[in-house]
Amino acid sequence: DGGITQSPKYLFRKEGQNVTLSCEQNLNHDAMYWYRQDPGQGLRLIYYSQIVNDFQKGDIAEGYSVSREKKESFPLTVTSAQKNPTAFYLCAVGGVRRGSEAFFGQGTRLTVV
Amino acid sequence: GESVGLHLPTLSVQEGDNSIINCAYSNSASDYFIWYKQESGKGPQFIIDIRSNMDKRQGQRVTVLLNKTVKHLSLQIAATQPGDSAVYFCAESMGTYKYIFGTGTRLKVLA
Numbered sequence: 001d002g003g004i005t006q007s008p009k010y011l012f013r014k015e016g017q018n019v020t021l022s023c024e025q026n027l028n029h030d031a032m033y034w035y036r037q038d039p040g041q042g043l044r045l046i047y048y049s050q051i052v053n054d055f056q057k058g059d060i061a062e063g064y065s066v067s068r069e070k071k072e073s074f075p076l077t078v079t080s081a082q083k084n085p086t087a088f089y090l091c092a093v094g095g096v097r098r099g100s101e102a103f104f105g106q107g108t109r110l111t112v113v
Numbered sequence: 114g115e116s117v118g119l120h121l122p123t124l125s126v127q128e129g130d131n132s133i134i135n136c137a138y139s140n141s142a143s144d145y146f147i148w149y150k151q152e153s154g155k156g157p158q159f160i161i162d163i164r165s166n167m168d169k170r171q172g173q174r175v176t177v178l179l180n181k182t183v184k185h186l187s188l189q190i191a192a193t194q195p196g197d198s199a200v201y202f203c204a205e206s207m208g209t210y211k212y213i214f215g216t217g218t219r220l221k222v223l224a
């Protein structure tokens with residue numbers, strides 16, 4: 001919130017379909033992150049990007065892809081290879097300065113139908 | 114709303130009482146810690162942070178305590194209000210761009 005926009009808020013995916021979650025920020029932060037949240041578990045890092053045109057795999061990158069063509073945008077694609085995609089997805093941004101807080105968007109709830 | 118925190122530990126407190134939420138962090142090399150508040154169906158909100166060169170930091174109605182000896186972090190909320198009901202979790206960082214998040218504690222404020 002406060003300059004981080006995730007869309008859509010709710011998303012339904014059919015089996016075998018790719019879907020893309022949007023994350024846009026106007027906070028001028030360099031670092032952007034995608035996390036997955038499941039009930040009873042801590043946030044798990046999918047991908048992160050420290051700078052435009054560069055991104056790194058997180059702990060659970062399999063079945064996901066990202067791009068970082070612009071500083072403001074870090075879209076996440078959930079591919080058909082992700083076997084259990086139903087979850088709450090959170091985008092976050094953080095500063096270049098080491099050890100600065102991460103600010104989160106309001107999340108996208110993805111459900112497989 | 115989002116069913117985040119279905120199986121989380123729950124702390125129930127009376128309105129007006131103080132709340133203490135605890136977190137055990139995992140890495141002794143972590144040097145930066147954050148507390149977040151997450152309401153159902155929403156993204157986490159930053160509450161307060163602390164660096165490893167401090168033991169205590171105070172904000173508005175909140176205090177974070179850090180005990181590096183036992184790798185323990187706590188969040189104290191003074192005069193707990195109904196609007197404080199949420200899931201609270203801590204995060205640690207080793208001064209990099211990566212954070213490790215705890216699973217969280219659900220705070221219920223009883224009227």
